[in-house]
Amino acid sequence: MTSARAVPVTLAEIARIAGVGRAAVSNWRRRHSSFPAPVGGTEASPQFALADVETWLRAQNKIKETGGREWLWPQFEALRGRDETGLAIAAAGHRMSRGAAGSGRPVPFNLSADAEKLVRKAVELGRREGAADTYAFLLRRWLDVNVRQISATPEPLAALMAGIAVRARGTAVTGRPTTVLDPACGAGHLLAAAAMSEGLGPATLSGCEKDSTLAALAAARLEVASTASGGPGHGDVRQGDSLRADPFASARADIVLCNPPFNERDWGYEELATDPRWTYGLPPRTEPELAWVQHIAARLAPGGTAVVLLPPAVASRKAGRRIRGGLLRNGLLRAVIALPAGCAQPHSVSLQLWVLRAPDVTGTAGSYPGTGNLLLIDAAGPERETLRDSGVDWPALTAYITDALDNGAKGAGGAVAVPAIELLDDQVDLTPARHVPRAPGQDAPGLRDSWIRFGELADGVRDIGRKLAGLTLVSDETGKQRTTTVGELIRAGALTLRTGQQPTVQPAPASDLFPGTGVPVLTVPDVLYDGRPGGWLPAEAADAPSAVLAEPGDVVVVGVSRGFSAWVHQGPPMLLGPQLHALRAAPERLDPWFLAGCLRAPSNGRQAGTHASSTSRVDVRKLQVLQMPLGEQQRHSEAFRHLADFESLLNRLDILGKEIVHDLSDGLVAGRLTGR
Structure with a gap:
């Protein structure tokens, strides 16, 4: 067993273990000569032996117990790499839940002796502090450590996607549990969100994942959730490649939630060329996301609903226009929602949610807000854009999208129901911003505010411009420096x-x-x-x-x-x-x-x-x-500051000016503005 003495911990981990701030730990190092010496790391980021830290904290009466989660995690992290740590966490969750929600098949964890001992510690901790909380903590820390290799759906976004699907499905299917499928489930974020969605009712949750470690973690997550809720077994997560060899090929789901891999080139283009799932056309090699969309469509039960997270280029790339046109003609694609940047990886991109609805047993597709229409919602527009440095306001975003889905163009601004026939041109561009009229801003108070800001910026440009215009032009010889x-x-x-x-x-x-x-x-x-x-x-x-x-x-x-x-x-x-x-x-x-x-x-x-x-x-x-001498530099410095301010004001004036032109054009065409 890897001894606690061999388990390295950083200053930040010591702070979490002791329940204090990192500055306090740094202060301990300076004030106490007895503080443990580093055993690794660097001078700027030292590492210490966990056992030495525990001994010192106890001697200083700075900690009361050492069996908690923060003590346990460094020992998990010290195991042999990503997969062994992940499988040990999955095994702990499986045993804490007694395998309640699994498919009934044995789970081949094949853990080392060190990992087995840690699993037993985690199970014991789960009995004391709660299985669900213990497993969630270990999974979250594992995902944080491996964030560069694993793209997980943030919990607020997963809840939003599940909520959209449950609301859209309504009471279309009764008398049996709702079937929920995620064909690329990762660590199970979307399935867990579906299980917690209000109004879902009894459900069976199924997931498929290529990565064996992620599949084991997702299965354990559902098992732990089932045990915590006291419900019957209702989960079935299997390892596999949904596009190439789908283990749920015969299944039809009432709800499909998916955050498929983006820009995946090796998705099976050659071997799947004649696959019957390509109802709307063979996905181009460069359009793997549209392969996932059609796979999802093929797995929907009559009246079923799917919500898929996609990069924005899928809505407009030329190569995919035939498939997008087919989805529109058949009434399958019901809504496209542009999200603010920062909602999920990649965080600099405004991702989109596509909402699909299969025809019900009568052959009628549900719709937002009427058959033959595609609802386009621009939740990333200027009026709704969330600044990245202040975070996404998830409650406000969820309320806005829910209102727009329920009420269409009659609800919140930034939504429009476009007849599908109007989108079936040579581009089939489904980008919401290209079709959604600007929300209020065309009204008189909004325009007045814009003109006031425009005047203030213009005054600033003039003031700084006068100062810069006072710079003297000198001759070539005199000005040579x-x-x-x-x-x-x-x-x-x-x-x-x-x-x-x-x-x-x-x-x-x-x-x-x-x-x-x-x-x-x-x-x-x-x-x-x-x-x-x-x-x-x-x-x-x-x-x-x-x-x-x-x-x-x-x-x-x-x-x-x-x-x-x-x-x-x-x-x-x-x-x-x-x-x-x-x-x-x-x-x-x-x-x-x-x-x-x-x-x-x-x-x-x-x-x-x-x-x-x-x-x-x-x-x-x-x-x-x-x-130049420092004194002359400082005189030049003032001019350089004015020049930087001048450039900033010009850029802001240009942006605001274009917004005003946009608002005036829309207002005049809509008859909301008139000349004097």
Whole structure:
């Protein structure tokens, strides 16, 4: 058995074990010479032996018990890799629930002796603290550790999808349990959400998953949930590839929920070319998501409903227009819902929910809100967009989508019921934003507010423009200045350069980790998208030796030609991803605003680029900086600040101006506005 002494724990894990903040543990290290010495890790992120930590905490009377979940998890994590840890957790859940909801087939866990002992500990802990809570804790920690390899459906999104399906199904089937299927179930998030959905009633839950470890975890999850609720066995999770060899090929489900794998190239295009499931056309090799949609359609019982999470390109890519047209002509596709960015991985993308409804026994398809219509809901529109740094407001989003589904265009703004015939053109573009009229904003108060903001921005542009217009143009000879390079300034000790690295774990969206408990992470895609950090990492990630933290006053430089820029960072400390650089100036020699102003000149980026293309990298060390005394730098710095403010105001004015043009055009065409 791996001894507790051999189990490494970080400062953050010690804090969780002791029930204190991480700062308290760091303080213990400084104040107490008896604090255990590190046994591994790095100077910035040390690791300690669990047994040594336990002994010290007991001696200092800083902990009362050592049998809880936080003590147990590091021992699970110390097992041999992802699969053994996952299977040990699944075995613990299976035994805690006594196999209540499984299919009845034996589960071949084949665990090592170390894992078996930990499973027994977990089962004992489950008896004391509750099986459901213990299993949920272990599963959540395992998923957090493996977040880069496993894309799990966030619980609020899973609840939303299950709620949509249950409401859409209504009372279409009576007298027998509802059948629910997830053909790519992962760790069982969607099936668990369905089991907890209000109004579902008695149900049988079935899932299929290629990954054997995930399949075991999903099966155990349903077993634990069944035991906790006191219900009868109702789950059946099987390992398999639903597209190539579906273990539920003969099943027909009342509800299908699915978050299929995205952009999967090896999905079986060649061997499945003549598959009878392709009712609406052979999915192109590059459209695996449409293969999943048709597979799901083939598994629906009459009157059954499916909710599928898909990337937005599926609604518009040219290669899939024939299949999209077939889904519309047959009345199967009933609604497309655009979600705000940040709802699920990939967090920078506005994903979509497709709602499908199979014809009932009379041949009539249910619909939102009328037969022959496709309901398009833009929950990612400007009026409803949730800022990524404040998290997704799930209750508000759920209420909005529910209202739009129930009432269509008569409910919340941003929804429209479009006759299918109007969408069957040569594009069959089902992107909601292309068809949904702008929500209120065309009304007089909204327009008045927009014009007020426009005037304020225009005044700001004029004020700063006058200051910039006062800059004097000098002759070529007089204005010629000596320059140096960033590389030379680094060698002279006036600058330090640090280059961002790929985080060792996948950043979480703000909706999964509250700002203030973590560190924001900025990547090049974030810069190209909207310039704001797109994810967060736990605070201890800043201690990693490879972490590059931009502090207030540092100059951040984007090292790719397409997004080349430089600015003075003024917010809280921020982790930088690859091709982002942090320059820290010696304050007695360089003004950071002057430095950023020199670096961001477009000609500077072009000259320092490695290739003449928008995808080339910029060699930061080759960027040019004017040579000036500090006093002159500070005078230039004021002009550079004005220039940065001028650019920001122009960008905001451009965005607002386009919104006003959009609102005025729609208002005039709809007859809500008229000339004087």
